[in-house]
Amino acid sequence: MATTTLPARAARRSAAARRRDRxxxxxxxxxxxxxxxxxxLFTVIPIVWGLLLSFTDARSQITVGDWIGFENYQWVLGQQEFLRSLRTILVFTVFIVPLTFAVSLGLALLVDRAGWGRGIFRTAFFIPTAISYVVASLVWKLGLFNSLPYGVANLGLSNFGIDPIVWIGPGDIPWYWVVLVTVRLWLQVGFYMIIFIAGLQEIPKDLYESAFVDGGRPGWTTFRTITLPLLRNTSIAVIVLSLINAFQAFDEFYNVLGGGSFASGGNLSLARPPLVWLYQTAFGGQEYGRGSAGAFILTALIIAVTLIQGRVLGFGRSSAEK
Amino acid sequence: MATTLPGGRPAPRRGGSYWGRLRGRRVLGTVAVYAALIVLAALFLLPFYVMVRSALMTNRQITAFEWLWLPNPPQWDNLRELLDESDILIGLRNSAGIAIIQVVCQTLFAAMAGYALARIPVRGRDLVFFGLLTTLMIPSAVTFVPTYAVVSWLGGVGTLWGIIVPGLFNVFATFLFRQFYLDFPVEIEEAGRLDGAGYFRTFFGLALPNSYGIMAALGALSFIGSWNAFLWPLVIGGQDAKTVQVVLSSFLTAQTIDLAQLFMAAVVGAAPLVIIFLVLQRYIVEGVKLSGIKG
Incomplete structure (x- = not known):
């Protein structure tokens, strides 16, 4: 463009320009x-520090101890409790992620179709977002799923002549999964519903019209051929977010299953997710070296799962992940 | 505009007929939709109802095998006893302080960094931005053990600032502010700059006051996150600097439980946020939509 003025420009890039750069x-x-x-201070140094701790025998001290190589990592990976916690979180994720996806999408479709009273319904589903996991755990554990006969769920079941169920406890049937999954569902589906509603509103309405002309009747067909494909990016966002959050579950497990003294941990041995294991190891047992090693193993796992999932969702059916 | 079906065929456009022929099914569909909505809404509001109802009952009424719909008479004494006998007021005060400081600083720091990344052309800017993005990969809850070590070394265990300070730096919000300032009309700023205003005056005088929308959206969400946080306040504050969630949790996991007081404590702990939520819902919805970008 302004090629002729090159020398002039160079001259002008003088003191004033340099001052402006500075x-x-x-x-x-x-x-x-x-x-x-x-x-x-609070992300980079902790990671470096934690990495150093994880290779030393730091016990009841947060300073770097004696160098012991990979012993902490070997110890963590050899712990039955740790491996069980990975299984626990896997089971939890397998239930919570698809359920969250289906319920929040369902709510979004319903609210999107409602004309009158739309705002009221949206608020009803969205308001649990304001509630903490601690408060919800309290209501679930002592109110809705109280194992005694006066619990709301048990009272409801008694109308059908069903005996009270011990929801939280070591029974033959792990009913506590119902408690843990529903509490997280209730707390988070409103959030994802909002994301889905935003996605739905970006789908052009005349696409449905054209499909109708072509014989696509509203209902399942248009949902499968139009709504779902056009919600692809939204869906990926919802799945990734809910997956990462599920992997870091702590609050509801600690508060629903925990209880009694720190050492006994109440019913936590039934389903101990990795973060609870990490918490008990690092702070209950003052094992900072081993705790840090566990933290890095978990971080690596989460990043790996996120990346694999990104590729699977990103490239669709063509991917050849294990 | 020629629309194309996912199959790739161009679709002829004949408006009207679609919506017209839909009407028959529509009445039935609408009834079904509203029936489902009402049942689901009742289900979603049930926990609130159970919480408030139980909070205003005596323990004997709560544990009765006969279902009581309404507390009769409401036991307001539960509230007085809770406030007199427990630490919940300390928890409420601590949580309010933490949440307010975190919201203000988090939003301000993120806006400052976001503006610098979007608008000030310096060498190495992309490198800084890339560096920030890599920290987004690290799941924060998992690094709490090493972060505890650093905060403990700085003397922050058992203090409020130990809870507050590590939570002031929100990279995702920075990313959203950068996006926002990239789309911010340059003309406004250039007019300001001609007047001789430097970057600081342009940012604090022009850009920041014009970003209340995004600030409210992100601020409302971060207030909820701050108030409801549990793991970090539990680890750092413990029983010395209790937040309301830690107080509630220690009631819940105690050896003996007073049901009515527990439900009242839950109501007191949740009420401030429910009110804030209802008032700021519009902004919270915007904030959630922004969060959807993360995936």
Whole structure:
């Protein structure tokens, strides 16, 4: 474009321009500094520190101890409790992710179709987002799924002549999964429903019209051929977010199953997710070296699962993951 | 506009007939939709009802085998006893302080960094941005053991600032602010810059006051997250700097349980957020939509 003025421009890029560059650099780093310093202090240094701890025998101390190589990692991977916690979280994920997807999409479709009272229904499904896992666990454990006959679920079942169920406890049937899955569903489907509603509203209405002309009757067919494919990106976002969150489950397990003293841990031995195991190892047993090793194994797992899932969803059927 | 079906065939457009022929099915469909919505909404609101109802009952009424729909008479004494005899007020105060400081600083820091990344051209900017994005990969809840080590070394265990400070740096919000400022009309800023305003004055005087929408959306969400956080306050604050969630949890996992008081405690712990939620719902919805980008 302005090729003729090159020498002139070079001349103009003189003192004034350099001063402007320097002031830009200054402004950039001042505005960035809280974020950069904070992340260095509370993300980068912890990771490096934790990595060092995980290779030493740091016990009841948070300073780096004697170098012991991969012993902590071997110890963690040899712990039955840790391996069981991975199985626990896998079972939990297998239930919670598809259920969350189906329920939140279902709610979104229903709310999207409602004309009158739409805002009221949306609020009813969305408001659990404001509630903490601790409060919800309390209501689920002592109110809805109280194992005694006066629990809401047991009272309801008694109308059909069904004896009270011990929801939370070591029985033949692991009823506590019902408690753990429903509490998370209730808390999070409203959030994902909002994301789905936003996705639904971006689908052009005349697509359905054209499909109708071509013989696609509203209902299952248009849902399968239009709605679902066009919600692809939204769906991926919902699945990835709910999966990452499920892997880091702690609050509801700790509060629904926990109880009594720290050492006994109540019913936690029934279903102990990795974060609870990590919490008990690192803080109950003061095993910071081993705890850090466990944390890194888990981080690696989460990243691996996220990446694999991204590829599977990203490339559809063509992927050849195991 | 020629629309194309997913199959690749161009679809002839004949408006009207679709919506017209739909009407017959529609009445039946609408009835079914509303029936489902009402049943589901009742189911979703049931836990709130159980919580409030039990909070205003005596223990004997709660444990009765006959279902009581309404507390009669409401036991307001449950509330007074809870406030007098437990630490819940300390928890409420701590949680409110933590949430307010975290929301303000988190939003401000993210806006500052987001603006710098979007608008100030310096060498190495992309590298900084890439560095920030890599930290998004790390699941925060899992790094709580090593972060505990650092905060403990800084003397933050058992203190409120130990709970607050590590939660002030939100990379995802930074990313969203950067997106927002990239779309921010340059003309407004250039007009300001001609007046001789530097980057700081442009940011604090022009850009920041014009981003209340996104700030409210992200701030409302981060308030909820802050108030409801459990694992980190449990690990760092413990019983020395209790948040309301830690207080509730220690009631729940205690050896002896006073049911009526527990439900009342749950109501007191949840009520501030339910009110905030209802008032700010519009912004929260926007915040959730933004979060959907993360996937």
């Amino acid at each position: 002031s830009a650099t200054f402004a950039f780093w001042v505005l960035m500094s809280p974020m950069v310093v904070g992340l260095l």
